[in-house]
Amino acid sequence: MVPPDLNGWLFMHELSLAHDMTRIIGSALGRKIPLDRVNVTIGPLSGISPESLRFCFTEVAKIEGFGEPELVINRTRAKLICLDCDAEYETKDFYQSCPDCGSISRRILSGREFTVDSVELEEGND
Amino acid sequence: MCDDTVDQKVDIATSVMSRNDRFAADNRKLLGDKDIYTLNLISSPGAGKTTVLEFMARFFGPRMAVIEGDIQTRRDAERIEKAGCQAWQIETGGACHLDAHAVNHALGHMNLDPSELELLAIENVGNLICPSGYDLGENMRIGLLSLPEGDDKILKYPSLFSSINVLMINKIDLIPHLDFDVDRAIEECRSLNPDVLVFTVSAKTAEGMEEFCKFVELNFI
Numbered sequence: 182m183v184p185p186d187l188n189g190w191l192f193m194h195e196l197s198l199a200h201d202m203t204r205i206i207g208s209a210l211g212r213k214i215p216l217d218r219v220n221v222t223i224g225p226l227s228g229i230s231p232e233s234l235r236f237c238f239t240e241v242a243k244i245e246g247f248g249e250p251e252l253v254i255n256r257t258r259a260k261l262i263c264l265d266c267d268a269e270y271e272t273k274d275f276y277q278s279c280p281d282c283g284s285i286s287r288r289i290l291s292g293r294e295f296t297v298d299s300v301e302l303e304e305g306n307d
Numbered sequence: 308m309c310d311d312t313v314d315q316k317v318d319i320a321t322s323v324m325s326r327n328d329r330f331a332a333d334n335r336k337l338l339g340d341k342d343i344y345t346l347n348l349i350s351s352p353g354a355g356k357t358t359v360l361e362f363m364a365r366f367f368g369p370r371m372a373v374i375e376g377d378i379q380t381r382r383d384a385e386r387i388e389k390a391g392c393q394a395w396q397i398e399t400g401g402a403c404h405l406d407a408h409a410v411n412h413a414l415g416h417m418n419l420d421p422s423e424l425e426l427l428a429i430e431n432v433g434n435l436i437c438p439s440g441y442d443l444g445e446n447m448r449i450g451l452l453s454l455p456e457g458d459d460k461i462l463k464y465p466s467l468f469s470s471i472n473v474l475m476i477n478k479i480d481l482i483p484h485l486d487f488d489v490d491r492a493i494e495e496c497r498s499l500n501p502d503v504l505v506f507t508v509s510a511k512t513a514e515g516m517e518e519f520c521k522f523v524e525l526n527f528i
């Protein structure tokens with residue numbers, strides 16, 4: 182049962198991750214200042230919905246004193262290696278099979294990443 | 308960190324999960340020091356996590372303790388206590404997953420000292436996406452998929468099914484009534500995760516459950 186005062190959006194884990202992002206940014210900068218841009222990388226196996234994160238981060242950044250930065254999301258593809266023909270390939274869609282031999286026997290090499298890469302400060306805030 | 312007076316850009320290059328991962332490492336150490344083997348059970352709502360744990364509670368008795376994660380209600384913890392185990396309920400108050408910090412807090416409230424305690428099972432909040440990125444400090448991550456959910460779910464939720472050690476396909480008593488292709492589900496799970504171990508069970512009729520419990524037990528005795 183959803184209590185009416187929770188407003189629905191508290192149910193996203195992206196909200197607590199947006200708070201973790203501002204904590205990481207605050208401790209890297211040593212201060213809270215308005216930002217122009219925040220650059221993040223999200224892999225297709227991270228369990229993060231980029232749109233939910235954008236929604237939550239916009240709110241949290243403002244509340245936490247980082248202004249209204251643009252969230253620039255670098256959406257990576259997962260890297261896989263085919264266990265039948267050794268081909269390496271990349272995908273976001275795991276229904277896609279090996280482009281060389283069509284096998285879905287494979288090992289995932291990457292795709293779980295979720296990082297704050299960098300932030301860009303507003304002019305005159307250096 | 309780069310020179311921010313030139314391009315106003317500051318490199319950060321930090322994993323957002325790092326805070327959770329630090330708590331997970333603490334949990335793993337705390338539980339490891341006490342020789343407690345820990346499971347993290349993840350599935351969609353109603354796939355049968357609590358029913359599986361009720362069977363395990365009868366099998367292991369006081370050798371097992373359970374942490375129950377639910378958005379709101381102590382009902383699942385009461386079911387486990389009735390089945391014969393210590394249970395601690397985390398009410399997430401709206402969050403769609405458990406994180407390592409919440410588990411750390413629960414561990415502080417539980418009695419982890421009885422010498423017979425060897426196994427901790429954590430029932431995550433019913434959800435196939437949100438819990439997948441959160442290491443809780445477990446030794447074994449178990450994904451449950453039940454027949455009524457359909458045999459196409461594995462590749463739709465790759466963040467979970469690529470991260471599990473064990474796939475449990477539950478509710479196999481329903482095979483005659485559904486067109487779920489068990490072999491397809493297993494093949495697709497292996498395509499994300501070639502090392503995954505698979506158990507097909509019915510927590511309701513107990514088919515395959517004793518074999519599963521004995522497999523879990525082999526990891527810590």
Ligand SMILES: Nc1nc2c(ncn2[C@@H]2O[C@H](COP(=O)(O)OP(=O)(O)OP(=O)(O)O)[C@@H](O)[C@H]2O)c(=O)[nH]1
Pocket residue numbers: 350351352353354355356357358359383432433477478479480481508509510511512
């Ligand atoms: N037919 C059948 N029903 C089952 C089986 N296992 C569980 N159920 C039923 O499925 C329903 C949900 O089971 P639970 O154990 O509460 O599921 P859960 O995953 O703990 O659910 P949440 O905690 O709400 O996410 C109950 O009505 C169970 O009796 C099974 O093997 N076969």
Ligand SMILES: [Mg+2]
Pocket residue numbers: 356357358383430
């Ligand atoms: Mg339950």
Ligand SMILES: [Zn+2]
Pocket residue numbers: 263264265266267268279280281282283284
């Ligand atoms: Zn191939």
